[in-house]
Amino acid sequence: MRAIEDISLKELIPQRPPFVMIDRLVSCDMVFTVTEFEVREDNIFVVDGHLTAEGLMENIAQTCAARMGYINLCKGDTVKIGVIGAVNRLDILRTPKVGERIVTTIEVLEEMFQITMVRATVKLGEQTLAEANMKIAIMDVDSQD
Numbered sequence: 001m002r003a004i005e006d007i008s009l010k011e012l013i014p015q016r017p018p019f020v021m022i023d024r025l026v027s028c029d030m031v032f033t034v035t036e037f038e039v040r041e042d043n044i045f046v047v048d049g050h051l052t053a054e055g056l057m058e059n060i061a062q063t064c065a066a067r068m069g070y071i072n073l074c075k076g077d078t079v080k081i082g083v084i085g086a087v088n089r090l091d092i093l094r095t096p097k098v099g100e101r102i103v104t105t106i107e108v109l110e111e112m113f114q115i116t117m118v119r120a121t122v123k124l125g126e127q128t129l130a131e132a133n134m135k136i137a138i139m140d141v142d143s144q145d
Contacts, residue, residue, distance in 0.1 A: 004028065004070070012069030013062055014081055018044050021059040022104070025066045031108050033067035035059075038101045050095040051102075056130050057087060060120040063104045064136045068116075078142045085115065085135040092130045100124055106134075114138045 004025050010016075012025060021043075026034040037059055039046065045055025061084050069079045096102050106118040115137050122130040 002073070007070070007073065009066070011073060012079065013065040014079055015062060015065070018042075019058075020062070021045070021055060022062045022066060025070060026103070028067055028070045030071075032105060033063055033070075034103060034105045035063045035066055036101060036103055039096045039098050041098045046098060049098050051097075052095065053090075053092050053130075056092060056095065056122055057084070057090075057132070057134075059102070059104055059122065060106065060118075060130075060132060060134055061136065063106050063120070064116065064118055064134065067106065067108075068136075068138060080142060081139045082136045083139065085137045087135075088133050090130070090132040094127075094129050096122075096124055096129055102129065109133070114140070 022035040022037050024036045026036055039051045045052045065082055072079060102122050102124055104122045106120045108116060109119055110117040115135060117135050120132050120134055121128060
C-alpha cells in the first residue's frame with residue numbers, strides 16, 4: 001500500500017481545478033477520513049472573503065471522494081464518480097475566511113451497496129465551523145482526466 005503523502009489528489013478525486021476543495025488527504029481508514037484545505041481568495045466559492053456554505057458542502061463531499069478514491073486505489077480499482085444524495089442536520093456556525101486552513105473529518109455511519117452515509121465535522125483548530133450528515137451515492141462510472 002502506498003503512503004498517503006505519496007499520492008496526488010488527482011489520483012483520488014475526479015474534480016479538477018478550479019473545483020478542487022481539498023488540498024491534502026491527511027488520514028484515511030474504513031471509518032474516519034481527514035482532509036485539510038486552505039481557503040484562497042481565487043476560490044470559486046469565496047464571496048466577500050469567506051468560503052460559502054456551498055463551498056463547505058463541496059469540501060465535505062470531496063473528503064468523501066478522497067476516501068473512496070484512496071480505498072479504490074489500494075484495491076487496484078479506478079476512481080469513481082460520486083454524487084451528493086442528501087444533506088441533513090447541516091449546522092454552519094461560521095464560514096471560514098480567506099487564509100484560514102480548515103480540517104474536515106468524516107465518520108462513516110453506514111455503508112450499503114453504493115451508498116455511504118457520513119457524519120462530517122469541519123474545524124478551524126479546536127473551533128467547530130460546520131457539521132452535517134451527508135449521503136453519497138457512488139456511480140459505477142470511472143472518473144476521466
